[in-house]
Amino acid sequence: MSKIASAVALMKEHKYEEAARLFNDYIEENPADPLGFINFGNLLLHLGDMDHAKSFFEKALSLDEKSATAYYGLGNLYYELEDYPKSQQNFLHAIKNGLEEADVFFMLGMSHQNQQQFKLALPYLLRAKELSPEDEEVLFQYGLALAQSELLGDAKEVFHTVLNINSEHCDALYNLGVISLFEEDVIKALEYFNQALENEPTHVLAANGKRIAEEALNSKETGM
Template sequence: MMDKNQQAIELMKEQKYEEAAGLFNAIIEENPQDPVGYINFGNLLLHINDSERARRFYERAIELDQDAATAYYGLANLYYEASDFPAAQENFLKAIEIGLEEADAFYLLGMTFFHQEQYKLALPYLLRATELNPENIEYLFQYGLSLAQSEHIDDAKPIFQNVLELDDHHSDAHYNLGVIALYEENLSVALDHFNQALAIQPEHALAENAKTQIMNVWNNTEM
């Protein structure tokens, strides 16, 4: 027999949001001192883009329990979606400090640094996300990108290759391997990667520009 929280979460999954809200409301009325009801209601409100009310529910959960890691995580997601990366960062950090060992929390924390162009600070969190979920292509790719942006080109290369092992149709991994090949002054390998990126995604403007530059170099060399 499912408890009311589980029932409400199932209703959310079925997109029966009004029914789920009614159930979460009943849970809170029955147990007004239990933060779980507020956190779940906050998650529902965030899901339907009522972020202001969601914030109030998360904050109420934290008032009831300073160590409610998932309430901080909910707040962090709320701020992340609003592109308030410093506030998101603070709350992801708090959730992790309390003990939330979720790959997604480390990934999003890393991405708060990435979006602020603090690539080196992003690295340990993105690395941890890939350790917790090594099959997640997005985690791997963003980790590789942060390595490249931090000028750790030699470390980035095998990460992008790993991305292609998991998904050989990842146009951005091909593009970045092409850029690395340019750094290595290997124009033919670079061109091959740019061509593959364009075969997968014909409108890939960066790959198109890079390919054009290589062709110009070759054409000028042949003159």
């Protein structure tokens, strides 16, 4: 096993100091290879050392200006810093330079989502869904972007797909409840909110949705 692979395995075991030593050894032995800098940058990012992580990613790009994974690392760094325009820019560079994985499209979509650019998020979240069709978080965020773009029929279909994967997904249930309220199907909305609360009794949004649905039902019954 190479030093890079060994260090990555150590990271997965939370043995960060040992992983750092191996990455450092690899860099000293291969100072012109951006791979060592990218992986060390990922470790530093994971540990929250943003300044040093940024330096390592930028060093990797100085060695290879077309390194897609270095751009991806910088994108994640800026995303963590909530600098979404910069994260978006770096994820785009990663894709332009050949990175074709669900994660980069998902993170680019989420960068748009966090800027309230719901319709701009859609094509990237759709591509992430195409690449990772069983990932419930990807599916949920795609459904949410559809709902926020007022494409409620499409959103409803995606949220049901999420529930096919995880029948206890409280946020999918909650959002189906909200869509049912928009469709004026108050009884169905109440069912979804109750299901969400059965799975997660502290789900504040579902509790609020349930209150609204119950008030709407009471108004109908009293003729008010």
